[in-house]
Amino acid sequence: MSNTNIIETTGVTKVYEGNGLTVRAVDEVSLQVRAGEFVGLVGPSGSGKTTMLAMLATLLRETDGKAFIDGQDLGVMTDKQRTQFRREKIGFTFQANNLVPYLTALENVEVMLRLNKMNGSDCRARAKDLLTRLGLEDRLNNLPSQLSGGQQQRVAIARALIHSPSVVLADEPTASLDTERANQVVGIFADLIHEENRAGIMVTHDLRMMKYVDRVIQMVDGRIERVITDRADIDLLAGTSEFDRLDHQETVSKPERVLQADPVRYSPSPMYAGAD
Amino acid sequence: MAAYLGFKEVWRNKGRFLLFSLVIALIAILVLFTAGLGEGLASANKEYLEKLDAQLLAFQADTGFSTIESRIDYRKIQRIRQVDGIADAGPIAFSNVKIVPGSDIDLLDVSFIGVEAGRPGAPMAQVGENLRSNRARVVLIDQRVADETGLSVGDTMTIQVTQGTEDELFELRVIGIADGQQYFFRPSVFVTLSVWDLYRPKADPNAYTTQPAVNVIAIKSDNSAALETIPASIDAVIDDIETTDIRTAYESAPGYSEQQSTLNTIRGFTFLIGALVIGGFFQIQTLQKIPQIGMLKAIGTPNPIVASASVLQIILVTVFGVLMGGLVTLGLAIGLPSGVPIIFTGTSILIAFVSLLLIGPIGGLVSIRMALKVEPLSALGM
Numbered sequence: 001m002s003n004t005n006i007i008e009t010t011g012v013t014k015v016y017e018g019n020g021l022t023v024r025a026v027d028e029v030s031l032q033v034r035a036g037e038f039v040g041l042v043g044p045s046g047s048g049k050t051t052m053l054a055m056l057a058t059l060l061r062e063t064d065g066k067a068f069i070d071g072q073d074l075g076v077m078t079d080k081q082r083t084q085f086r087r088e089k090i091g092f093t094f095q096a097n098n099l100v101p102y103l104t105a106l107e108n109v110e111v112m113l114r115l116n117k118m119n120g121s122d123c124r125a126r127a128k129d130l131l132t133r134l135g136l137e138d139r140l141n142n143l144p145s146q147l148s149g150g151q152q153q154r155v156a157i158a159r160a161l162i163h164s165p166s167v168v169l170a171d172e173p174t175a176s177l178d179t180e181r182a183n184q185v186v187g188i189f190a191d192l193i194h195e196e197n198r199a200g201i202m203v204t205h206d207l208r209m210m211k212y213v214d215r216v217i218q219m220v221d222g223r224i225e226r227v228i229t230d231r232a233d234i235d236l237l238a239g240t241s242e243f244d245r246l247d248h249q250e251t252v253s254k255p256e257r258v259l260q261a262d263p264v265r266y267s268p269s270p271m272y273a274g275a276d
Numbered sequence: 277m278a279a280y281l282g283f284k285e286v287w288r289n290k291g292r293f294l295l296f297s298l299v300i301a302l303i304a305i306l307v308l309f310t311a312g313l314g315e316g317l318a319s320a321n322k323e324y325l326e327k328l329d330a331q332l333l334a335f336q337a338d339t340g341f342s343t344i345e346s347r348i349d350y351r352k353i354q355r356i357r358q359v360d361g362i363a364d365a366g367p368i369a370f371s372n373v374k375i376v377p378g379s380d381i382d383l384l385d386v387s388f389i390g391v392e393a394g395r396p397g398a399p400m401a402q403v404g405e406n407l408r409s410n411r412a413r414v415v416l417i418d419q420r421v422a423d424e425t426g427l428s429v430g431d432t433m434t435i436q437v438t439q440g441t442e443d444e445l446f447e448l449r450v451i452g453i454a455d456g457q458q459y460f461f462r463p464s465v466f467v468t469l470s471v472w473d474l475y476r477p478k479a480d481p482n483a484y485t486t487q488p489a490v491n492v493i494a495i496k497s498d499n500s501a502a503l504e505t506i507p508a509s510i511d512a513v514i515d516d517i518e519t520t521d522i523r524t525a526y527e528s529a530p531g532y533s534e535q536q537s538t539l540n541t542i543r544g545f546t547f548l549i550g551a552l553v554i555g556g557f558f559q560i561q562t563l564q565k566i567p568q569i570g571m572l573k574a575i576g577t578p579n580p581i582v583a584s585a586s587v588l589q590i591i592l593v594t595v596f597g598v599l600m601g602g603l604v605t606l607g608l609a610i611g612l613p614s615g616v617p618i619i620f621t622g623t624s625i626l627i628a629f630v631s632l633l634l635i636g637p638i639g640g641l642v643s644i645r646m647a648l649k650v651e652p653l654s655a656l657g658m
Contacts, residue, residue: 084576094574102285114280
């Protein structure tokens with residue numbers, strides 16, 4: 001993991017207004033993610049984690065605050081520049097509808113290269129290598145409809161990484177997978193982020209996947225509630241399965257105690273958020 | 277990139293796109309048939325007049341340029357020929373007779389047209405000779421008559437005519453065959469004016485003159501600048517005559533404009549339906565593809581690529597459908613009986629073809645706009 005901050009936000013806020021209501025979906029969030037670091041963004045539904053991810057993916061403009069990726073200010077970019085930025089600097093996997101249904105697994109990965117005008121045979125070879133590494137060497141020419149959910153997610157991971165983006169974002173990548181597949185997919189994802197020195201953020205409700213991340217950021221009501229960096233605490237957290245269920249447990253479990261622990265130790269401070 | 281995405285989608289969904297091309301092909305068949313029918317019906321009405329070696333037609337005044345109502349004294353032809361700017365003028369007299377082709381073939385209704393040999397109004401023979409002597413009992417037939425009766429140059433043609441209250445049979449020797457010269461939905465046979473007056477249907481079988489009243493006078497001018505002034509010049513020196521151009525003349529034929537406007541309305545509605553069907557199809561397809569379009573945009577696909585891929589697909593599907601429709605129409609047209617008035621030449625067919633190719637992109641515009649407006653976030657349900 002390098003010391004260079006790839007993602008850096010300061011007081012990022014997203015406010016939605018309508019029907020006389022004002023909702024602060026993300027409220028003054030400051031965080032940093034370094035190259036080679038894989039961060040888990042957790043929180044109950046409506047806590048603002050997906051909105052945060054969308055702003056980092058340049059799919060949504062922040063109402064206030066500053067967000068930088070690779071030193072570039074996302075707020076000053078035009079829509080056209082944001083599209084180009086997404087294409088070049090960001091790798092993205094989604095909860096569903098990840099793949100183009102009429103392209104094969106290999107073509108789905110190559111799309112990213114074609115979009116970035118990298119059409120050489122070496123690029124094709126790289127796409128094949130990556131898919132082979134993800135255990136899909138026999139599925140290169142299969143359409144998404146011929147792949148299982150886990151295989152589709154692995155193709156999406158390959159597509160998210162093939163063009164060597166600075167940032168890799170994943171929105172609920174395990175939502176439609178069983179435990180075994182979820183572990184396989186996120187494990188591979190984490191390995192590739194570390195090996196290729198990308199900055200990765202994964203939004204998930206599945207706390208079991210936290211064992212693969214380097215740091216956990218918990219959001220509640222649009223704010224960073226806690227940042228957990230201690231490996232032992234992260235592994236403890238990963239012992240449970242559902243964040244939402246955690247909120248509704250009557251007895252206080254071990255993972256819950258981690259999330260409700262001493263705020264000094266698990267500080268939401270931006271300074272702490274970037275530290276290791 | 278747009279071509280890559282556009283072609284891949286069509287190729288991997290061949291069945292769906294082929295089905296839609298078939299719908300376009302059916303629309304194309306309907307439009308081309310309507311256009312061909314319009315052209316054919318118009319031609320059946322005007323073919324002879326349109327091919328005249330003349331630019332103007334003189335009618336009896338106040339007859340609304342109706343060849344049926346118009347009657348012109350033969351002597352006025354000489355006076356018209358003397359008007360400045362007129363190179364030549366020829367009389368045309370219309371009537372109908374039946375040809376008796378043979379024992380196994382039904383009687384054939386034809387336009388029986390009297391003209392003056394070598395003058396405007398007399399068609400040129402493609403095979404055999406032109407009409408020459410004004411009194412010889414010879415006939416020039418058009419190609420359709422030859423096709424339908426099997427008559428050829430040198431044969432004797434028998435016509436059946438009602439004179440008085442009796443059906444009479446007369447024989448004429450075929451001296452030549454002209455190209456298609458339909459008039460008023462009938463193929464035509466041409467005789468000299470004196471023969472015409474002798475054999476035409478009439479109440480008094482003994483009434484006959486070599487210089488009968490004619491229906492119209494075909495006027496030829498070598499001076500295109502004079503064409504504008506000739507009608508006024510004729511009007512100034514000859515009573516009870518009004519002159520017009522050929523187009524106005526055939527458009528004034530009874531039922532012509534009504535027939536054409538009916539067919540044009542059908543064609544217009546078919547185009548409209550075509551555009552709506554194509555538009556509807558691509559809109560439904562775009563609606564189904566919203567998550568996919570959203571995902572493509574989310575990974576950085578620019579709007580022009582999304583739009584170009586859609587445009588390419590619309591063009592591909594439309595061109596394929598129109599070509600299929602065109603080929604099927606051509607095949608059907610070849611198999612149609614010769615009596616069906618359909619013609620697949622002329623500008624109206626070309627216009628129909630080009631318009632068909634345009635309705636795809638026009639119909640698909642809404643879906644392209646829809647695709648451009650897809651918001652990745654909402655499309656992906658984030």
